[in-house]
Amino acid sequence: MDWYARAGRDLPWRRSWEPYSIWVSEIMLQQTQVKTVIPYYHRWMEQFPTLEHLASADLQQVLKAWEGLGYYSRARNLHACAKVIMQSHGGVFPQQLSQVLALSGIGRTTAGGILSAAFNQPVAILDGNVKRVLARLVALSIPPAKATQQLWKRSEALLDHQHPRE
16 A cells, blocks of 8 residues: 555546546556557546436447457447447446446456546456466466456455545
């Protein structure tokens, strides 16, 4: 936490507590480097500043805005989920883990990232970077891919319940 306070990167989605912008960043960051995501994120938020704007947009407009980021299913899922959130959740991003996991394209790590960053909920994540750090921390003797359950437990145990956003 001390290191993060001193050296953590100033990223646009970290300046927000708004679930929509955090959700967009989490989806864009799936299998894509931060430096690549930043300009796309800014353009996306200019074009689709709210969940309502995204839900009412034409799919072709959404795909055009995503062009160059790859893995186009992410853009299709964002668009479809925005519609579901508008219809089934009154336009309010859900705060229950089970409801977030029910949205297309959102797995356990993405849900944890959204819920912890947007709602300060203590929900662990286990992305590739966290796996590598935890594997080193515990001197894992097997490949991380074969220890997923163990690493999830470690991630949950190390989560700071007082400051889950950080």
